Amino acid sequence: MTISLDDQEQRWLDGADGAAMQLAMRLVLAAAEVSDATSFVPIEMAHINSCHYSGRLSLDFAEFLLAEGATLAVPTHTNASLISCTSPHVRPEASTPDEVAGARRVMEIYEQLGCSTMWTCAPYQQPEGRPAFGTHVVGSESNAVGFTNSVLGARTNKYGDLLDISAAMVGRVPLAGLHTDEGRRASHVFDVGDLTAAEIADPNLPHLLGVVLGRTVGSGIGVIDGLASASEDELKAIAAGAAAAGGVDMFHVVGITPEAPTLDAALHGAPAAQHTTVTSTHLREAGAMLTTAAAGDESLSAVCLGTPHFSIDEFVETVDRLDGRQVADGVTVMITTSRAVAAELSLRGLADTLAAAGVQVVLDTCTYYPPHPTGLDGLTMTNSAKWAYYGQGMLGVPIAFASLEHCLESAIAGRRLQ
């Protein structure tokens, strides 16, 4: 199957507008061919991960775009970076000079290219990062792709780095996959009706459900049936867990997400291909996957929260739970978030409260990947399935997945409470 190019697309492909636009068009055209798309669809915004340094190629690619005259066609927001500009001690330049300097340069370049420098994996927590229902956009960061499709009802496939900025440059993507109506149909029902009231009320449930979804459907589309309510933060947790544990770019929750007013609507009127009754065993197995620390190990080096970036509501809950108490000496507590949420924290006077409690609010980045964050010297607790899932392979410290309350009480006690 072939796709016909308009004059501008052909101009880009021929290199008439420079080598950067040429490579961008080549990558987007290759994506169209690979997806068997027969047309492109214009996009209204992009959230890109190319700005996240992952080696020399990230830097070489960014320098190439800058030198060869790349221009952006749509508002383009930046994902979290490898480094924090406001908390450089988290990944000191002296420890990994190439990575830190490279990451800083990459951030500069994407700012120079005209990106909106949000540096967050949760763009949907600020108004300009929330595309309207039904609009076509480019998403990259996996939890944001899931959230954008599932919760906002805007349409995107997961465009990895390199391809994401390319699509933002040419302002279009292949009409395929989740951009099409049929591509958004659920095929696998996850019925949570058999779970107990206590299991439904467990704050870990959204994270664990995400893992169950991801492990079961891979990159398919599941629909969760039987949840009476879910906040945006809970939907964020499902999206992040499902994307990390599987390849989930979209899910539905009956009665809650916009394309699933009913189970039948999520299934587009067709029968479900598969049906899973979620049980206590599923949740227990998902939880066991997320904890590598030995059962009786009470040591505690760090608590990492904010994966994906904490919302203002999550910070308010944290401050309430701390209730004026301080974390123990020797325990590093880091909460990652965006500059926009941090500004709101300051406005509300919560930034000082958190600092007084010994909690570090870290902007621009996340803590589950190398270079190794300062203070993660041993057992680390997190309330995030995504953090736990990736941290296992990337940081080499024992990890314990637990609720926000359990994490904070442990941090205050100075040991991992059982």
Add this chain to the structure above:
Amino acid sequence: MREVNAKVPGTWLVDGAVHGEVVRLDEALSFWGGFDAATGRIIDQSHPQHGTSLAGKVVAMPGSRGSSGTPGVLGEAIRRGTGPAAMIITKADINLVAGALTAQALYDTTCPILLVDTDTFAELPDRMDMP
């Protein structure tokens, strides 16, 4: 893309030659977070082939999954010479293709990618030399 008329039928997503030992992965892999471009090994502890080196191998796998950093890490591994010599996948994957094409554009070295059906995938030989 072009059809190949060799012993393994499929569609080239990224053109090239496939020479080397076949390493079969039972699950899709997230290159970012699941693979170390410095060593060429799988670091995702929940992956069935955790610890396996992909460097210079013909990697047969369903596709990529998970993180959006996959193209950059695949491209970086190709640049360093720690990446697969070629990939054989069963699900068309725009992100693997983006990584391979970018490495080709920037460094003039790439990783050919062949799309095959599941029957072909199940019967891949232990070593491939094609075309």
